[in-house]
Amino acid sequence: MSQSQQTEIGSFQWSECDSEQQVELDQLPSFTSSNCPSPSISRQALNSFNSSFIQPSIASSVAPDPPEYFQRVGPGRKGQFFLYDKMDHSDWVNWWLQTDYGSNNKIPWESQHGSASETWTQFEQVAHVGTGVPKVMCKRCDQILEHPYSVKDINGKFSRHGTTTITRYLQTRGCQKALGIRQQKGQLKGFLRTGHPADQPFSQDTWENQLLKFITINRLPFQLVENPTFHELISQAQSAPSPPTIPSADTIRRRLSTCVKRRQKDTLSMLPEHAKISVALDCWTSPFGQAFMAITGYFIDADWVYREVLLGFKPLHGTHLGTNLSATLIETLTEYGIEHRVFGVTTDNASNNKTLVDTFQQSLPAHIDVIRIPCLAHVIQLSLNQLLHRLKARPENESTESQWTKRQMDLARANSDSKKRDISYTLSRIRSFAVFIRASPQRRDSFLGLQPGRGGKDKLLPIQDVRTRWNSTFLMLSRAKRIRTFIAQFCDQFNCKDFVLDDDQWRQIDYLLYLTKPFFDYTLALSKTRDVTSHRVLQIYNLLFEHLEQSKKQLQRKRVLWKQQMLSSLEASYSKLRDYYGETDNMRGYICAVCTMLSPDSRFQFFLSDDWSDSKELRDEYRVAFQDALTPIQERLTAAKGPQEYSSGSTARSVLDNLVRSQKSKVMPGPVIDEVTQYLDGNTTDSIPLDFWRENQFCFPAIAALARDILAIPATGARVERLFNTARDICHYRRGSLNPHTIEELMLYLCTSRFDLEIQDAKELEHLFGSDEIQTLIEEKDKKLDDVEVDQISDTEEQDDGISSRDMIDIGSDDDTTVPSCVRTSGRKRKHVDDEEYEYH
Secondary structure (H helix, E strand, O other), rough: OOOHHHHOOOOOOOOOOOOOOOHHHHOOOOOOOOOOOOOOOHHHHHHHOOHHHHHHEEEOOOOOOOOOOOOEEEEOOOOOOOOOOHHHHHHHHHHHHHOOOOOOOOOOOOOOHHHHHHOOOOOOOEEEEEOOOEEEOOOOOOEEEEOOEEEOOOOOOOOOOOOOOHHHHHHHHHHHHHHHHHHHHHHHHHHOOOOOOOOOOOOOOHHHHHHHHHHHOOOOOEEEHOHHHHHHHHHHHOOOOOOOOOOOOHHHHHHHHHHHHHHHHHHHOOOOOOOEEEEEEEEEEOOOOOEEEEEEEEEEOOOOOOOEEEEEEEOOOOOOHHHHHHHHHHHHHHHOOOOOHHEEEEOOHHHHHHHHHHHHOOOOOOOOOOOEEEOOHHHHHHHHHHHHHHOOOOOOOOOOOOOOHHHHHHHHHHHHHHHOOOOHHHHHHHHHHHHHHHOOHHHHHHHHOOOOOOOOOOOOOOOOOOOOOOOOOHHHHHHHHOOOOOOOHHHHHHOOOOOOOOHHHHHHHHHHHHHHHHHHHHHHHHHHHOOOOHHHHHHHHHHHHHHHHHHHHHHOOOHHHHHHHHHHHHHHHHHHHHHHHHHHHHHHHHHHHHHHHHHOOOOHHHHOOOOHHHHHHHHHHHHHHHHHHHHHHHHHHHHHHOOOOOOOOOOOOHHHHHHHHHHHHHOOOOOOOOOOHHHHOOOOOOOOOHHHHHHOOHHHHHHHHHHHHHOOOOOOOHHHHHHHHHHHHHHHHHOOOOOOHHHHHHHHHOOOOOOOOOHHHHHHHHHOOOOOOOOOOHHHHHHHHHHHOOOOOOOHHHEEEEEEEEEEEOOOOOHHHOOOOOEEEOOOOEEOOOOOOOOOO
């Protein structure tokens, strides 16, 4: 092609392109009769054209391919600039001259830059990967600046303007600050280097001194050096071929956000198709006054593993009205695209949570129903609080007290002088003694010194209960029972008669421990279990009712005043529990009864016991509700796979087996038992629910799908409550500048697939807890708690104790004592163990 032909075609340069490369039509040159090759051109002339004539490339916007070893730097994930290296000068110049900028301009890349060489030592020369425009990059802060040779003059031509601008930049505050940070990074690189630093040889003493400096200046616990994650960090750095680059704080924050999103996506990808997810939620206020709502998701994956994931730890603004909370919930669920797959919402019993679920329900299509489940652990604690409130034994303080004031001293002395035998006075002495001991280091050491036979970790201090912690009164009394001997020794040795408890007062403690222990056991078990819990709701109610009924029966024969006060408190506790139990029949679809039937050790036989013998109509309604819940799933499975014959085993039958069985059924037809009848009326088995359904999902495919949705509903939101302990550790006073979004991402990172930190991580956070909180946690987790001897209520103790008449009341003869009927739910009563008949209202 002649020079004139190339000019007529336009400013396009022709180069060889991959045959798969596509060129937009508007990028092609327009050919006319004057510039198109003539048909008379010979084949030899055509062959002389470069094959790239077919596909042009635009030189003004597409840079040539650089060598792979060019280093990318600058902003952006991959870096928008190539770093100039004198060692690769020839290759650099060859590449740069082919760029749009380099083909029209010249720059002395290899120049020593004369008298400004000292300034140039603080900068690197770079060029844009696409256009070749030269820049300089500060070695201190990586800031990209204009190249002294690339600035246009007033005539629009590129000319040298000197190094004044970049010299001034070195004196700016941002660059100076970056210099200090880079020096620290350089020190840390040497700190992590496996070999010897350039300036001094490695020594173990220097290493330990630097480590000590790092821990103390940053106020970190000494146990950090024993943490496996710290060891992994050092090992990872040592394995690098060169000292690793220390990322900036912003880089770590960005990586945190990326990791959170990836973890959330990976966990929710385990949610099977068509399966439902249930949520539990609660609100919390940080020590800095920031309000958050924690939203956790629960589902059963394809392998029948119970999954829980923190979906959001959302900052709240404005009032905590149900409508506002519902908007936050909907926003969170919509982010993951699961708002239409929610089956149940577990909350505490605050009225705004009822509005929350109602508002959420209104936002969904009419065919989607969401069920609200009251937190069972919260219900149990409400019943327990009624018991303590009636005894005037409920604590008033919201946190443990650490100072022994004159008011407390006067109160303790007045309590000691009182002749009343109410249990509230006994609890007041236990609380006062705990504050008295813990308020003084000398008294604390003296009390611990009375326990010489115990190791350091086994020595115990008294603890004080608080209103905001579940079961704290039980834990306080159980601790007092365990250290009863040392309390007596301390009071005798230091003449602390205001705290002395006699045998009758210790008997009061025994009674209260006996009455409250089931509340503690079930609440703790519900909050700690990592398995499904909704199938145990009715059974837990039954066991608590039996405990309260038996205790009331025994206390009705007592004449001592404080025992009659306990009887009255039991009535109040029983009434509160009965109210919430009655609401289980008002939940949509009798969900609690359906959950119970999905447990293989209950099935429908749970409702055939004596407690339900006169509730046939209610039992029939439960069975109908079970079938109604199953019908949509059966219709979906039938539409997807066609009619199925359910086998009695978990292994799918072969084609031959099905063929033989079909011929046999023609000869000897038998009764067809549907899936519901086969399961509900079958024998109960002592199996873990998820294990049972994993093994029998092919035997009962529709019921297994129902079990996957319903059993995932958490019976309690107590695990969300425990989540706030982790949140408090994050919102420590030394991190008061954390913004709510960062707090949310930190919570999501820590709790994406689990709610509690692992044991080794939790130990690192113990330094953030107060000593009283640690003692309470120890008491809650101590396996020796079950060894505390709590004497049960005796039927004969008043006959042998010689109790004075002033401490007793006349309740009539034992023959006149009757046990009141025990109303359970709306329309039915539960028979007492000694009753022969049920009563109804």
